[in-house]
Amino acid sequence: MSPRIVIIGGGPGGYEAALVATKAGADVTLVERHGLGGNAVLTDVVPSKTVIATAEWLTIAGRASELGIRRRDGGEIARDLTVDMGQVNARVKALVRKQSGDIAARLEKNGVDVRTGVARLDGPHRVAVGDDAIDADAVLLAVGARPRVVPGCEPDGERILTWTQLYDLDALPEHLIVVGSGVTGAEFAGAYRLLGSEVTLVASKDRVLAREDPDASAHLTRVFVERGMHLVGGRAARVERTDQGVAVTLEDGAVLEGSHCLMAVGSVPNTEGIGLEEAGVELDERGLIRVDRVSRTTARSVYAAGDCTGVLPLASVAATQGRIAMAHTLGDAVTPLDLGLVASNVFTVPEIAAVGASEAELKARGLFYEVSTLDLARNPRAKMLGIDEGFIKVFGHTVTGQVFGAVIVGPRASEHIYPLSLAVAHHLTVDDVAAAFTVYPSLSGTLSEAARRLHRMGEGDARA
Numbered sequence: 001m002s003p004r005i006v007i008i009g010g011g012p013g014g015y016e017a018a019l020v021a022t023k024a025g026a027d028v029t030l031v032e033r034h035g036l037g038g039n040a041v042l043t044d045v046v047p048s049k050t051v052i053a054t055a056e057w058l059t060i061a062g063r064a065s066e067l068g069i070r071r072r073d074g075g076e077i078a079r080d081l082t083v084d085m086g087q088v089n090a091r092v093k094a095l096v097r098k099q100s101g102d103i104a105a106r107l108e109k110n111g112v113d114v115r116t117g118v119a120r121l122d123g124p125h126r127v128a129v130g131d132d133a134i135d136a137d138a139v140l141l142a143v144g145a146r147p148r149v150v151p152g153c154e155p156d157g158e159r160i161l162t163w164t165q166l167y168d169l170d171a172l173p174e175h176l177i178v179v180g181s182g183v184t185g186a187e188f189a190g191a192y193r194l195l196g197s198e199v200t201l202v203a204s205k206d207r208v209l210a211r212e213d214p215d216a217s218a219h220l221t222r223v224f225v226e227r228g229m230h231l232v233g234g235r236a237a238r239v240e241r242t243d244q245g246v247a248v249t250l251e252d253g254a255v256l257e258g259s260h261c262l263m264a265v266g267s268v269p270n271t272e273g274i275g276l277e278e279a280g281v282e283l284d285e286r287g288l289i290r291v292d293r294v295s296r297t298t299a300r301s302v303y304a305a306g307d308c309t310g311v312l313p314l315a316s317v318a319a320t321q322g323r324i325a326m327a328h329t330l331g332d333a334v335t336p337l338d339l340g341l342v343a344s345n346v347f348t349v350p351e352i353a354a355v356g357a358s359e360a361e362l363k364a365r366g367l368f369y370e371v372s373t374l375d376l377a378r379n380p381r382a383k384m385l386g387i388d389e390g391f392i393k394v395f396g397h398t399v400t401g402q403v404f405g406a407v408i409v410g411p412r413a414s415e416h417i418y419p420l421s422l423a424v425a426h427h428l429t430v431d432d433v434a435a436a437f438t439v440y441p442s443l444s445g446t447l448s449e450a451a452r453r454l455h456r457m458g459e460g461d462a463r464a
């Protein structure tokens with residue numbers, strides 16, 4: 001008989017696992033309460049990146065005249081372009097529906113039994129959905145997370161918003177106060193500023209994007225300020241509606257006034273009230289499911305993937321954890337999760353992409369490393385394209401030249417990081433990277449040059 005797998009949650013942690021498991025011959029049921037694609041598709045990744053795409057095109061269009069583009073009547077293309085937020089959000093919703101529908105079709109085509117409902121564990125081998133119960137040889141929990149609510153700063157869905165509530169706006173907020181300067185806060189603050197809103201970003205840490213490379217975060221902070229964003233240090237203690245909009249009171253008593261407030265203060269896992277602890281699944285003090293590197297929880301036969309584990313809240317990591325869980329339970333070859341290989345990107349303008357070890361991690365691990373940093377603006381292709389900011393940074397081992405990690409700040413950094421991701425994943429050296437041809441002229445020429453600068457004369461043997 002085929003092994004029976006039940007997956008709770010239809011986000012990347014769940015649906016990717018379902019596809020792998022059916023391909024391996026398992027009998028798979030996936031239970032989702034809202035829509036396929038999970039928050040990644042419905043409320044988080046897809047909608048945010050779609051709005052950011054408009055902000056990016058608007059920025060490019062605003063520079064048209066610099067590149068010699070004129071209206072047919074010879075007039076200059078206006079710099080003060082604006083957006084129709086109603087249309088932008090209608091496009092977002094259409095794209096989200098399509099993406100979710102595509103995933104549903106793919107699951108159906110692959111023979112996954114998809115059920116709609118709220119699921120809970122009834123012991124480690126049974127999942128209850130309403131009055132139904134489904135027996136399972138193994139269960140995968142991929143229940144994701146939801147926006148954290150700070151007491152005193154409760155969203156009302158109209159003026160005080162979580163990131164899931166932004167897409168019902170039919171006009172640009174006049175003055176958006178973004179509370180929280182992690183990746184979510186920085187991405188939205190950056191995008192709405194480019195779209196034309198006045199933006200105030202409240203940062204509780206000493207810098208915006210405190211977990212990113214310090215040079216990258218300093219660069220973005222400078223760009224934000226140059227674009228006229230107001231950066232305010234502090235923590236929000238209270239957010240209230242006023243006649244005009246909203247008032248955000250910080251812990252030091254300062255009051256910020258705006259038309260709307262976006263709370264971007266992190267997430268909490270959807271792990272309460274679904275029978276986890278009763279089934280032997282241990283949670284940590286924040287409610288995150290404890291898992292090992294092959295996605296096993298503390299209950300035999302119960303696995304977990306994605307944001308509910310808090311391992312690293314990225315769609316790519318969720319999908320990898322889900323696939324690993326299925327490989328493990330179905331007896332396929334398993335490569336345990338290696339966070340040292342993860343590539344990530346902050347979708348601001350410019351983007352910030354990173355892969356492998358950060359400089360802080362290299363220092364903490366006491367490794368011998370060298371850094372090569374090159375400005376993108378000196379690249380010939382960048383000059384042609386009008387790119388006048390950004391940099392590429394590569395970390396290599398001082399002796400062997402192994403590529404430990406890299407950071408790229410620039411347009412489409414998310415795409416340009418891939419060769420360096422290959423280098424990190426396959427333990428290539430800076431010489432390996434520099435030896436591969438790049439197209440002339442191309443932005444990747446700078447990537448290769450950054451690696452070449454870490455070459456050591458006479459070290460060829462050590463690096464072979």
Ligand SMILES: Cc1cc2nc3c(=O)[nH]c(=O)nc-3n(C[C@H](O)[C@H](O)[C@H](O)COP(=O)(O)OP(=O)(O)OC[C@H]3O[C@@H](n4cnc5c(N)ncnc54)[C@H](O)[C@@H]3O)c2cc1C
Nearest residue numbers: 009011012013033038039040044119144306307313314315
């Ligand atoms: C604004 C924002 C932007 C982001 N952008 C990116 C990005 O660009 N790139 C990136 O890699 N990551 C991004 N992330 C992170 C990414 O969204 C998450 O890491 C990813 O969604 C995690 O996938 P998941 O499968 O764990 O959970 P989710 O995508 O949250 O899916 C979980 C699903 O489980 C369902 N569920 C929960 N409980 C039950 C239950 N009891 N019964 C049935 N169904 C249930 C939920 O309805 C949900 O559909 C972003 C996050 C945010 C907040």
Ligand SMILES: NC(=O)c1ccc[n+]([C@@H]2O[C@H](COP(=O)([O-])OP(=O)(O)OC[C@H]3O[C@@H](n4cnc5c(N)ncnc54)[C@H](O)[C@@H]3O)[C@@H](O)[C@H]2O)c1
Nearest residue numbers: 180181182183184185204235236264265266313345346347
């Ligand atoms: N492009 C992407 O891949 C992308 C985009 C968004 C989120 N994500 C993922 O989601 C994770 C979480 O990011 P996030 O930004 O949603 O959450 P986060 O927890 O990283 O950041 C929230 C920030 O809000 C601050 N904060 C908390 N309470 C506050 C208060 N009362 N006043 C002011 N600030 C307060 C915190 O100190 C923190 O800096 C990221 O680490 C990333 O893995 C990824």
